[in-house]
Amino acid sequence: MPFSLLKYGLKNDYPFENDIDLPLPTELKKHYDVVIIGGGGHGVATAFYLAKYHGITNVAILEKGYLGGGNTARNTAVIRSNYLTSEGVRFYKESVDMFKGLSNEFDFNIMYSSRGQLTLAHTDATIRSFRQRAEVNTHFGGKTELIDPQQIKELVPTLNMNPADMPVLAGLWHMDGATARHDAVAWGYAKGATQRGVELHQLTEVTDVIIENGKAKGVKTNRGTVSCGCIIQAVAGHSSIVAAMAGIKMPITTYPLQAMVTQPVKPFLDPLVSSSALHCYVQQTGRGEIVFGGGSDPYPLYNTRSTLDLKESLLASAVEMFPFMANLKLMRQWSGITDMTSDYSPIMGLSPVENYYLDAGWGTWGFKSTPICGKSMAELVASGGKVPEIIAPFAMDRFDVFRQVNEMGATAASH
Amino acid sequence: MGTSYSKKAGLGFADLTFTPIYHDKSYLFHDVAVIGAGPAGLAASLKAADAGANVLLVDENPMLGGALTYHRFDVAGVRAAELREQLTAKVRHHKNITVLNSATCNGWFTDNYLPVIQGNRMYKVRAKQCIVASGAFEQHVVFRNNDIPGVVMSSAAMRLMTQYAIKPANKAVVLAGNDDGYLCALELLKNGVEVAVIVDMRSQSSDPLLHSAVIEKGINVLFNSTVYEALPSTDKKRLAAVQVHAITGRGKVAATGVTIPCDLLCMSAGYMPVYQLLCQAGAKLSYDDDSARFALTNLPKNLHVAGSANGVHELDAVINDGELAAYTSLTLLGLASDEPQPVTCNKQTNFPWPIFSHPKGKDFVDFDEDLQSKDIVNATRLGYRDVQLVKRFSTVGMGPSQGRHSALPTARLVADATNRTVTETGVTTARPPFVPEKLSHIAGRIFNPYKLTPMHQKHLELGAHMIPAGIWQRPAYYGNPIDRDKVVQQEVEMVRNAVGIIDVSTLGGLEVRGPDAAEFVNRIYTFGFLKQPVGKTRYAILTNEQGVVVDDGVSCRIGEDHFYITATTGGVDAVYREMTKWNAQWRLSVDIANVTSAFSAVNVAGPLARKVLSKVCFDVDLSNESFPYLAYREGTIEGVPIRLLRVGFVGELGYEIHMPSLFGATIWDALMAAGSEFNMKPFGVESQRLLRLEKGHIIVSQDTDGMSHPGELSLNWAINRKKPFFIGRRSVDIVMERQQTRKLVGFKLSSESCRPKEGHIVLASSDQKDCAITGNVTSSEYSTTIGANIGLAYVGIEQKEVGCKFPIRVDNGEIVMAEVVQLPFYDANNSRQEVI
Numbered sequence A: 001m002p003f004s005l006l007k008y009g010l011k012n013d014y015p016f017e018n019d020i021d022l023p024l025p026t027e028l029k030k031h032y033d034v035v036i037i038g039g040g041g042h043g044v045a046t047a048f049y050l051a052k053y054h055g056i057t058n059v060a061i062l063e064k065g066y067l068g069g070g071n072t073a074r075n076t077a078v079i080r081s082n083y084l085t086s087e088g089v090r091f092y093k094e095s096v097d098m099f100k101g102l103s104n105e106f107d108f109n110i111m112y113s114s115r116g117q118l119t120l121a122h123t124d125a126t127i128r129s130f131r132q133r134a135e136v137n138t139h140f141g142g143k144t145e146l147i148d149p150q151q152i153k154e155l156v157p158t159l160n161m162n163p164a165d166m167p168v169l170a171g172l173w174h175m176d177g178a179t180a181r182h183d184a185v186a187w188g189y190a191k192g193a194t195q196r197g198v199e200l201h202q203l204t205e206v207t208d209v210i211i212e213n214g215k216a217k218g219v220k221t222n223r224g225t226v227s228c229g230c231i232i233q234a235v236a237g238h239s240s241i242v243a244a245m246a247g248i249k250m251p252i253t254t255y256p257l258q259a260m261v262t263q264p265v266k267p268f269l270d271p272l273v274s275s276s277a278l279h280c281y282v283q284q285t286g287r288g289e290i291v292f293g294g295g296s297d298p299y300p301l302y303n304t305r306s307t308l309d310l311k312e313s314l315l316a317s318a319v320e321m322f323p324f325m326a327n328l329k330l331m332r333q334w335s336g337i338t339d340m341t342s343d344y345s346p347i348m349g350l351s352p353v354e355n356y357y358l359d360a361g362w363g364t365w366g367f368k369s370t371p372i373c374g375k376s377m378a379e380l381v382a383s384g385g386k387v388p389e390i391i392a393p394f395a396m397d398r399f400d401v402f403r404q405v406n407e408m409g410a411t412a413a414s415h
Numbered sequence B: 001m002g003t004s005y006s007k008k009a010g011l012g013f014a015d016l017t018f019t020p021i022y023h024d025k026s027y028l029f030h031d032v033a034v035i036g037a038g039p040a041g042l043a044a045s046l047k048a049a050d051a052g053a054n055v056l057l058v059d060e061n062p063m064l065g066g067a068l069t070y071h072r073f074d075v076a077g078v079r080a081a082e083l084r085e086q087l088t089a090k091v092r093h094h095k096n097i098t099v100l101n102s103a104t105c106n107g108w109f110t111d112n113y114l115p116v117i118q119g120n121r122m123y124k125v126r127a128k129q130c131i132v133a134s135g136a137f138e139q140h141v142v143f144r145n146n147d148i149p150g151v152v153m154s155s156a157a158m159r160l161m162t163q164y165a166i167k168p169a170n171k172a173v174v175l176a177g178n179d180d181g182y183l184c185a186l187e188l189l190k191n192g193v194e195v196a197v198i199v200d201m202r203s204q205s206s207d208p209l210l211h212s213a214v215i216e217k218g219i220n221v222l223f224n225s226t227v228y229e230a231l232p233s234t235d236k237k238r239l240a241a242v243q244v245h246a247i248t249g250r251g252k253v254a255a256t257g258v259t260i261p262c263d264l265l266c267m268s269a270g271y272m273p274v275y276q277l278l279c280q281a282g283a284k285l286s287y288d289d290d291s292a293r294f295a296l297t298n299l300p301k302n303l304h305v306a307g308s309a310n311g312v313h314e315l316d317a318v319i320n321d322g323e324l325a326a327y328t329s330l331t332l333l334g335l336a337s338d339e340p341q342p343v344t345c346n347k348q349t350n351f352p353w354p355i356f357s358h359p360k361g362k363d364f365v366d367f368d369e370d371l372q373s374k375d376i377v378n379a380t381r382l383g384y385r386d387v388q389l390v391k392r393f394s395t396v397g398m399g400p401s402q403g404r405h406s407a408l409p410t411a412r413l414v415a416d417a418t419n420r421t422v423t424e425t426g427v428t429t430a431r432p433p434f435v436p437e438k439l440s441h442i443a444g445r446i447f448n449p450y451k452l453t454p455m456h457q458k459h460l461e462l463g464a465h466m467i468p469a470g471i472w473q474r475p476a477y478y479g480n481p482i483d484r485d486k487v488v489q490q491e492v493e494m495v496r497n498a499v500g501i502i503d504v505s506t507l508g509g510l511e512v513r514g515p516d517a518a519e520f521v522n523r524i525y526t527f528g529f530l531k532q533p534v535g536k537t538r539y540a541i542l543t544n545e546q547g548v549v550v551d552d553g554v555s556c557r558i559g560e561d562h563f564y565i566t567a568t569t570g571g572v573d574a575v576y577r578e579m580t581k582w583n584a585q586w587r588l589s590v591d592i593a594n595v596t597s598a599f600s601a602v603n604v605a606g607p608l609a610r611k612v613l614s615k616v617c618f619d620v621d622l623s624n625e626s627f628p629y630l631a632y633r634e635g636t637i638e639g640v641p642i643r644l645l646r647v648g649f650v651g652e653l654g655y656e657i658h659m660p661s662l663f664g665a666t667i668w669d670a671l672m673a674a675g676s677e678f679n680m681k682p683f684g685v686e687s688q689r690l691l692r693l694e695k696g697h698i699i700v701s702q703d704t705d706g707m708s709h710p711g712e713l714s715l716n717w718a719i720n721r722k723k724p725f726f727i728g729r730r731s732v733d734i735v736m737e738r739q740q741t742r743k744l745v746g747f748k749l750s751s752e753s754c755r756p757k758e759g760h761i762v763l764a765s766s767d768q769k770d771c772a773i774t775g776n777v778t779s780s781e782y783s784t785t786i787g788a789n790i791g792l793a794y795v796g797i798e799q800k801e802v803g804c805k806f807p808i809r810v811d812n813g814e815i816v817m818a819e820v821v822q823l824p825f826y827d828a829n830n831s832r833q834e835v836i
């Protein structure tokens, strides 16, 4: 469905006067209080909250491609908070709560749809870890429980209960699981930010970071040099490359991550369903397409090519889970570049360079955290570097002091 | 098309009862793969094959010939058929050419890896050179009501007439932006269709001969004119007439026009290369606004383009272009052939601006998604100026045809609205597949490999309840799941009091041999192995670079330069991968082999184990003195060579017997027979888990997680920090210096208390509101031996002391208090496994 239809119905004469989502491009100014590198969801959300909550509007978002064209455009929009660690659950739960109010906050429909997310267990080891996740979630007020095969059948009648000869023994049923229109999230934030005076510069690539006496002073771009009070980098898959411009080495390895989608069919699958043993998750979008995703590619690479190998293994698993899908037609396959940390948690907060803030390490799981991330980064910047408590566990130096926040088990099967 | 299309077809129903049918995969290897069997592809195939290359020619149609099968290239209308005959006859008989027709090359993957779908099979083709001669898609004209049935591309009408012998209408109008419209008109006439008029958007035809040919046949031509609106029949189901207006400027028309009745409108406004495969390979599509021509550049080295996909539309030039692509491929293959002439072609086929937006709309740009020109322009006005954003905002190009007919008008409209060129605007990224493909083609044969131990059948006969363990099946216990608790306790009692046998064939087995074997093992595992004596075993822990415990096993030193090391069932493949990865850097002189499936193993455990073994194994002195705890020996059972490890995992006298898998069942039978007089029976993994829990032994992955450091697991004794290096050493050192935050402890609850389940969480205090989570239960079971509920759990560091009571939250939010106890729960001084 065209987005305009949602917004304007069948009216013929849109757009109305003054109802412009994104202003026309302008020249770069010489100086900004804040420069945000990366116009993905995270970058524009940070700008939005800086403007809205902190009155900081002399802000430029510099995006080398188009708004939200990185992983924001490529992700499969799983929103959930059923992680394993206390630090993780608290953080993601806050984000899920914020998501619920976004359409209203923007006056822009982000098509938030709360469907519930179901993860399948095929071994007793998985049941153990699911029980733990359900308990941790419940502890922080989330709605997650361990359910039995009978309940699974009722939730997803079309599911094969013995995929790949691995009987479904139990499920982790996360009622807060949801999805939203990924692009619209970026557009809503961008609209709100630019309306408040923030400048969004697309086709503007940061090529170097200017540092004097250990302090971030500005950036060089393909459109000229800009000085600034501070810099936030929010470039997802390019974190190591951009950080290197500031002389920062990141504990990140970069892998492609792929996803694919079928032609649209009438809705039949409400919850998001995934199986860790089969490395596959399946969900149906509002348009009716079935989306498939799985694990990252097995080797590090900066390339958004698709591979046949992944398509074969992923769809073999999908057909195991839902045999009748063998007859559906795949329409598109794509990939994004993800910056993975060894503990599957993000890197947020201060960096070794003064006035240079990091929002990175979002790997395969950063869409769902867009609101809380933007809000916390804005708070961090507005306070001049006081790290908000909710993101403190994700500081980069946790790798030096071995205080990782390990979410590997809770991230492998679904993002 | 249009509105009704997406309501009816765009959102079809999935058949939820469909049962997959057989599909398979096959592999092909060729010097040259040619995609598309039109004149360019045929010419390229012949030239390459003549020079000795082994050629694969792929076309999605049943009939070879591409445009030659329907297009008209000359006034007389004879050239196409003659040429097709001539070329396809040669191709069919050429020994170097394999033809796959009715076959779609549905993607381009790195290094010319091509999935070709034909029938129920997907060929996976590896081609040294690939020539894409995929042709061009004819493009529609944007005007009001261009979605009414009866408005078609000229090439569609031509196909109906030449391939299916269908007369498509009675009275046609041709809307031309190039000379192909004239050829279409001639073909219509030949098939008995009256051609009311050729409406030419240009000021003159390129080829004067064609113009006079149609005039001669009595067809009227209106220059500088366009169809501004199509008018539907009264029932709105088909075309009744077209409204023709004079063109007054780019996309502009005169206020009034003439109405011409017709039941068919053929559009010939231009072509867009079938660029999908090429762009998947990273090619750049550029468009020259003045000549309205496309070009594809930036192709990878071994990929070539030819024919109308390459912007060449004149027949002789197309053949020439195909031969040139073949020549380039042959040169790269090192095969000699004559160099063709450079290609010249001046035929202009694209009308620069075939878009006539109408104030009342219904001037469709995208038929799948029902998008009109204002939808595209308005997206840019709202601020979505990048063509990718236009796509995402409007959904243009997202339907089943994936932009085949909407990409060009969209690019033109966006370019115009944002003051850019079409090249600057670009088209959205082409992604595989080329056409929507059934999941079954990609999934292929449903094939789930699994492994069975040699004793599998015996377990089933003995009534085992089997559970998966990785890709293996293992007995959980021998009995009915309804009696699970009782059966497990009985099996445990049998091992504690007499003797039992367990199939441990799924244990990983790794052989490390060579002059540097000891050095290698010493670098991989945390313990010291340089001085491990031959004939002894040693506990082996593997940490990763973060210092986290990721696997464990037993290292047996078989000889000075020969180790046999076990690993966990689920971990062995990763361990093997790590070993080979590290040695790719270290370059030590060792040979590493994963012999997991080559060896089978059983563990005979219990106070009577020696008695059982001595009945079948005569060539090893089994006495405690000469074969003590942790020793390694070799011998035979029934003439089969065996490896014997004296182990203690379950806490009783025990022998692990490893034998070649071929003889696994023989030795199992021999041992079962030997054990019968002692009432020895098999026991399963769940009983083994309880036995080892009573001894406080951890199971890596059950009692460890992604953060478990050796210190938290009280495994410091198995870490040799005097040696210079092991994987993870640096991290382990740092962690050891730091204050720990949690610890894995043994706990006990009275037998009346609710038993916590594995995965339940440990809290900082029993007042659960707002208190921190300090840990979790990893193992929990009722133990008859101890007479209590026992388990292992991570607790906060302040909760770790023996005697400390800590809260566990169990089902339904209830809290139970467990007490930390000294490990092991059973046989504290290990006398049962070591002394006897």
Ligand SMILES: Cc1cc2nc3c(=O)[nH]c(=O)nc-3n(C[C@H](O)[C@H](O)[C@H](O)COP(=O)(O)OP(=O)(O)OC[C@H]3O[C@@H](n4cnc5c(N)ncnc54)[C@H](O)[C@@H]3O)c2cc1C
Residues within 6 Å of the ligand: A037, A038, A039, A040, A041, A042, A043, A062, A063, A064, A065, A066, A067, A068, A069, A070, A071, A072, A073, A074, A075, A076, A077, A078, A079, A204, A205, A206, A207, A234, A235, A236, A237, A238, A242, A257, A258, A259, A293, A334, A335, A336, A337, A338, A362, A363, A364, A365, A366, A367, A368, A369, A415
């Ligand atoms: C296939 C796939 C599926 C996923 N599924 C999910 C999911 O289901 N749920 C979930 O929560 N997460 C998911 N993710 C992860 C999620 O997409 C990302 O973590 C998230 O979008 C990151 O947002 P971002 O704004 O930081 O990054 P992006 O949206 O990638 O934005 C970063 C921007 O920085 C720009 N940039 C880079 N370098 C420069 C430079 N030098 N100068 C200027 N600009 C620059 C890029 O062009 C880009 O637009 C998925 C990712 C992929 C690839």
